[in-house]
Amino acid sequence: MTGAAEDARLLRQLRVADFLSREAKLLDEWRLEEWLALFTDDARYVVPGTDDPQADPSRSLVLVDDDRERLGWRVKRLLSGHAHREFPWSRTRRIVSNVLVEDSPPGRIFAGASFVVWRFRHRHADPFIGHADYDLVDDGAGLRIAAKRITIDQESLSPNGALSMIL
Amino acid sequence: MNIAPLILDDRARGVFRVHRSTMTSEDMLALERERIFSRAWLYVGHESELAEPGAYRRRSVGGRPLVFVRGADSVIRVLHNTCPHRGAIVCRQDAGVAKTFQCFYHAWTFDNRGQLVGVPDEAAYAPGFDRSERSLQPVARHDSYRGFHFVCFDRDAGALGDYLAGAREILDLVVDQSLDGRMQVVSGEQRYSIRANWKLLAENSIDGYHAAPVHRTYLAYLQGTGAMRPGETVVTGRARALGNGHAVIEYRAPWGRPVARWAPTFGEVARGEIEAIRAELRSRYGDERAERIADWNRNLLIFPNLVVNDIMAVTLRTFSPIGAAEMDVTAWEIAPGEESGERLARRLHSFLEFLGPGGFATPDDVEALDSCQIGFAADGVEWSDISRGMAREPRPDDELQMRSFWREWHARMTGTRRSDWSDGRFAA
Numbered sequence: 259m260t261g262a263a264e265d266a267r268l269l270r271q272l273r274v275a276d277f278l279s280r281e282a283k284l285l286d287e288w289r290l291e292e293w294l295a296l297f298t299d300d301a302r303y304v305v306p307g308t309d310d311p312q313a314d315p316s317r318s319l320v321l322v323d324d325d326r327e328r329l330g331w332r333v334k335r336l337l338s339g340h341a342h343r344e345f346p347w348s349r350t351r352r353i354v355s356n357v358l359v360e361d362s363p364p365g366r367i368f369a370g371a372s373f374v375v376w377r378f379r380h381r382h383a384d385p386f387i388g389h390a391d392y393d394l395v396d397d398g399a400g401l402r403i404a405a406k407r408i409t410i411d412q413e414s415l416s417p418n419g420a421l422s423m424i425l
Numbered sequence: 426m427n428i429a430p431l432i433l434d435d436r437a438r439g440v441f442r443v444h445r446s447t448m449t450s451e452d453m454l455a456l457e458r459e460r461i462f463s464r465a466w467l468y469v470g471h472e473s474e475l476a477e478p479g480a481y482r483r484r485s486v487g488g489r490p491l492v493f494v495r496g497a498d499s500v501i502r503v504l505h506n507t508c509p510h511r512g513a514i515v516c517r518q519d520a521g522v523a524k525t526f527q528c529f530y531h532a533w534t535f536d537n538r539g540q541l542v543g544v545p546d547e548a549a550y551a552p553g554f555d556r557s558e559r560s561l562q563p564v565a566r567h568d569s570y571r572g573f574h575f576v577c578f579d580r581d582a583g584a585l586g587d588y589l590a591g592a593r594e595i596l597d598l599v600v601d602q603s604l605d606g607r608m609q610v611v612s613g614e615q616r617y618s619i620r621a622n623w624k625l626l627a628e629n630s631i632d633g634y635h636a637a638p639v640h641r642t643y644l645a646y647l648q649g650t651g652a653m654r655p656g657e658t659v660v661t662g663r664a665r666a667l668g669n670g671h672a673v674i675e676y677r678a679p680w681g682r683p684v685a686r687w688a689p690t691f692g693e694v695a696r697g698e699i700e701a702i703r704a705e706l707r708s709r710y711g712d713e714r715a716e717r718i719a720d721w722n723r724n725l726l727i728f729p730n731l732v733v734n735d736i737m738a739v740t741l742r743t744f745s746p747i748g749a750a751e752m753d754v755t756a757w758e759i760a761p762g763e764e765s766g767e768r769l770a771r772r773l774h775s776f777l778e779f780l781g782p783g784g785f786a787t788p789d790d791v792e793a794l795d796s797c798q799i800g801f802a803a804d805g806v807e808w809s810d811i812s813r814g815m816a817r818e819p820r821p822d823d824e825l826q827m828r829s830f831w832r833e834w835h836a837r838m839t840g841t842r843r844s845d846w847s848d849g850r851f852a853a
């Protein structure tokens with residue numbers, strides 16, 4: 259790769275890493291309305307089960323398969339004070355790393371990152387460890403998320419028991 | 426251990442209490458393993474999970490590793506997943522299709538019917554070495570009802586059909602939503618664990634009383650999407666003890682049902698299709714049964730640890746203790762075998778709005794169970810109260826279902842027999 263192309267790739271990588279760090283901060287601080295605003299109107303947010311990370315949610319049972327509308331309800335629910343597993347909110351800390359940017363068509367960035375999310379509640383420390391794949395819209399108005407798909411590395415949601423917060 | 430005084434069942438006064446040591450004691454769990462998990466019929470899997478000869482699923486049932494497998498002869502068997510040689514786990518993948526299973530320890534090989542077919546250096550054994558007595562061992566008892574396969578580790582147990590008792594009729598209603606009576610387990614398992622005693626999930630899965638307070642955010646979602654009117658009652662219907670500790674609640678509720686009650690979240694295009702399914706059910710089963718299948722919800726508990734909840738989708742759920750205060754849960758979705766494409770996608774979408782560890786409801790159930798277990802462990806209060814509805818015709822938001830469970834639990838733990846699991850006066 260020539261010097262200029264390599265520089266452009268690294269710059270994109272840096273923009274995405276910066277964006278993902280900001281996304282993680284919004285989630286850690288429970289600023290979920292602002293987090294939701296990062297998504298496009300036709301966005302999809304998917305968390306497959308631990309048994310099959312490749313699962314197609316239109317044919318297989320997964321854990322979460324939200325369009326933008328249901329993602330909105332998810333946020334509303336978590337902010338209501340009546341989502342009992344998250345009221346009071348658990349303390350979380352997301353470490354996002356290994357950000358990689360793939361070849362992408364113009365106006366889009368396909369990217370991936372590994373994460374460790376620590377969740378603290380009821381004197382337990384429950385980690386979620388995995389990887390997130392993003393389809394980002396890059397149209398000059400700042401990055402937005404068109405699709406986010408999670409892979410959880412653990413064999414079972416154990417001992418954490420539920421996906422009560424947002425990964 | 427003296428179990429007898431751990432349940433207080435006073436029908437005359439309408440009082441039912443359970444001692445909380447039943448939820449916290451490891452000795453109690455050891456006794457449950459002996460008297461319940463080693464003697465009751467336990468769900469192992471569904472026939473649709475073994476679509477072709479050689480297909481297998483690794484399962485853990487009642488704490489025992491098993492292989493649920495369809496042999497080359499198309500017969501479904503359940504085998505202990507431990508090598509008859511010196512014990513190693515033979516099948517080490519969760520699912521697949523295999524002609525043979527080879528133990529990795531000393532390389533004994535078994536066919537998909539469990540027969541020993543290969544031993545390295547067999548000549549090292551004495552003359553008369555009998556392969557057949559060194560084959561993978563089948564479980565003591567194995568039988569199925571309408572596609573649901575069960576095992577029992579007690580050779581002397583009664584027949585599965587008698588065991589299921591009144592639960593058979595409820596399973597029929599679930600299976601008959603498939604027009605050719607063929608349900609399929611949709612691919613994908615939800616695996617999670619809860620820091621709570623396994624019996625808390627048996628109670629919770631058939632508890633209509635908690636729906637309004639615990640699932641308030643789900644009801645808000647139903648109202649927001651137009652499925653539910655403000656002030657509408659959440660559940661109306663009945664509760665029944667089905668015999669042998671099984672119980673069901675049957676009720677009407679505001680949410681949509683893929684078979685065959687339309688709700689706005691299904692979208693306008695789905696309306697006609699759902700009407701057509703309903704019409705087909707009517708012509709096949711008559712108005713009354715069709716309405717029961719289409720409009721009524723049912724939460725069924727088959728003692729001790731199988732839940733079939735036919736609600737905004739149909740979920741199968743089993744759970745096993747891994748300690749007095751912790752359980753593993755596995756959940757599946759079942760759907761009519763004829764569903765695919767948009768129809769199946771609609772059902773999957775409906776499932777996830779409420780069910781599973783990422784749904785709008787199950788996480789809050791998990792929290793309730795965690796919370797009860799913390800309360801039990803504190804040890805300051807000895808008894809829980811399960812008396813609701815004991816002096817009236819039982820409703821889905823009463824607690825007859827739990828009493829029926831606990832009456833069977835108590836009978837098995839004390840080695841006695843029961844013939845009536847209801848509240849007596851109001852026996853259904």
Ligand code: FES
Pocket residue numbers: 508509510511512513528529530531532533
């Ligand atoms: S333990 Fe399986 S071959 Fe020896």
Ligand SMILES: [Fe+2]
Pocket residue numbers: 629635636639640786790
């Ligand atoms: Fe619930």
